[in-house]
Each structure stands twice: as structure tokens, then as C-alpha cells.
Amino acid sequence: MLEFRGVGRTYPGPPPVTxxxxADLSVRRGDFVTVSGPSGSGKSTFLNIAGLLDTPTEGTCLLDGIDVGGLADADRTAVRGRRIGFVFQSFHLLPHRTAQENVELGMVYAGVPGRERAERASAALRDVGLGHRRAALPGRLSGGERQRVAIARALAVRPALLLCDEPTGNLDSATAETVLTLLDELNDQGMTLVMITHDQTVAARGSRRVTIRDGVLNESAPTAAR
Incomplete structure (x- = not known):
């Protein structure tokens, strides 16, 4: 599904920063890949390239066999909107919009028609256990509920790949476990996940573990099944 072939990223200087x-990496359908490493190790750069938010300065990035690094910006944006879902540490929910409206807004850039947006949003909220909270504003939701709304927003576009950037970083341990259990369930249902985390306990949830240090990507031996 996602393949890095000698992918690297150097930012211009002076001095240039690599x-x-x-790096080479192949993410297959149904994988749950966790990516960990210290601050400044290259995790964000990896995520930005995997999520088509940035392009490599060397190598080839393929999504479903398409060289997305060679696409025009508008085409890359369209592919990202249709094929990739994002879940962030800080939720990024609009405070004056309900849970339902926040999920619907996530589909606007994917070009989903209005009536279908409402239907998909309702279904996605039910899938994450928040069908009863559709009309709630983010300020009335707990941290775990807000993160589940964010996951619903990502799922509503029906992505092939779900990218999670420190999705439990702002949550207490009990709430984080609830969110991680939901991600486990999504993966068990066939969703392909790539999750960035600094927490080694969270990293161990993946079926495959990748580490990045000083811009160098390495994959550990496969972990035991959950």
C-alpha cells in the first residue's frame, strides 16, 4: 500500500539539514506499524512524506503503486483527501461545531456530497461509540471522547491508510488505553495503521515496529500478536 524506496528528505540551508x-519501507494492507524515536529524530518528516504533506528530495514514495512524489500539488492533495485519514495529538476540532459537524467537515475536501456527509458522519460516530454524542460541542466532551470524534472524522472519508500522530499524547493512561483499544479493533477489521509515538509501551501495540534516530529508519523484529 505504502512504499518508500530510498526515500530521504533534506531541507535547504545554510546549512542543509538532512x-x-x-530509507526503504513497505507497509502492507492490514499492517499496524508504530514509528518511535526521540524528539528531532525525523518522525515528523517521515509522517509528512507518508501523508503526502511533503515530498522527498530523493527516492520514490508509492501509494497503491502510484509515485505520489511526482504528482502536482493539486493531484497530491486530492489523493490525500481520498486515501489517507489523519488523527492528531491535539484533536483539531472546531470548538463551536458539534461532533457531527466536525466529522462532516472532514469530508468536504474529499468532495463527498452534503447528504452523504451527514450519513457517513453519523455512522462513523456510531462506530467509535459516540452516536449518542452527535450534538455535543467539543467543550462538553472528555479528552477521550474528543479523540474518538477525531478518529471518526478520519474514518468517515473511508481511507485506505490511517496515520496517527501521538494520538494518546494528551490523554491520561486509562483514556489512552480506551483509544488504543479502538485502534486495535480498527486494525483487526482490516484498517491499515501507521502510528507515530514517543511512548515505547504504545509502540509495542503495533504488529511492526520502526524506530528513527538521527534520521535513520530501522525496523525491529516482529512483535508477538496482541
Whole structure:
């Protein structure tokens, strides 16, 4: 599904900064890949390239066999909107919009028609256990509920790949476990996940573990099944 072939990223200087050294990685359908490393190691650069938010300065990035690094910006944006869902640490919910409206807004850039947006949003909220909270504003939701709304927003576009950037970073341990259990369930249902985390306990949830240090990507031996 997602393949890095010698993908690297160097930002211009002076002096130039190599954030990600040439790396190979193949993410297959149904994988749950966790990516960990210290601050400044290259995790964000990796995520930005995987999520088509940035392009490599060397190598080839393929999504479903398409060289997305070679696409025009508008085409890359369209592919990202249709094929990739994002879940962030800080939720990024609009405070004056209900849970339902926040989920619907996530589909606007994917070009989903209005009536279908409402239907998909309702279904996605039910899938994450928040069908009864559709009309609630974010300020009336707990941290775990807000993160589940954010996950519903990502799922509503029916992505092939779900990218999670420190999705439990702002949550207490009990709430984080609830969110991680939901991600486990999504993966068990066939969703392909790539999750960035600094927490080694969270990293161990993945079926595959990748580490990045000083821009160098390495994959650990497969972990035991959950």
C-alpha cells in the first residue's frame, strides 16, 4: 500500500539539514506499524512524506503503486483527501461545531456530497461509540471522547491508510488505553495503521515496529500478536 524506496528528505540551508536519510519501507494492507524515536529524530518528516504533506528530495514514495512524489500539488492533495485519514495529538476540532459537524467537515475536501456527509458522519460516530454524542460541542466532551470524534472524522472519508500522530499524547493512561483499544479493533477489521509515538509501551501495540534516530529508519523484529 505504502512504499518508500530510498526515500530521504533534506531541507535547504545554510546549512542543509538532512531530516530523513534514504530509507526503504513497505507497509502492507492490514499492517499496524508504530514509528518511535526521540524528539528531532525525523518522525515528523517521515509522517509528512507518508501523508503526502511533503515530498522527498530523493527516492520514490508509492501509494497503491502510484509515485505520489511526482504528482502536482493539486493531484497530491486530492489523493490525500481520498486515501489517507489523519488523527492528531491535539484533536483539531472546531470548538463551536458539534461532533457531527466536525466529522462532516472532514469530508468536504474529499468532495463527498452534503447528504452523504451527514450519513457517513453519523455512522462513523456510531462506530467509535459516540452516536449518542452527535450534538455535543467539543467543550462538553472528555479528552477521550474528543479523540474518538477525531478518529471518526478520519474514518468517515473511508481511507485506505490511517496515520496517527501521538494520538494518546494528551490523554491520561486509562483514556489512552480506551483509544488504543479502538485502534486495535480498527486494525483487526482490516484498517491499515501507521502510528507515530514517543511512548515505547504504545509502540509495542503495533504488529511492526520502526524506530528513527538521527534520521535513520530501522525496523525491529516482529512483535508477538496482541
Amino acid at each position: 531530516a530523513l536519510r534514504p
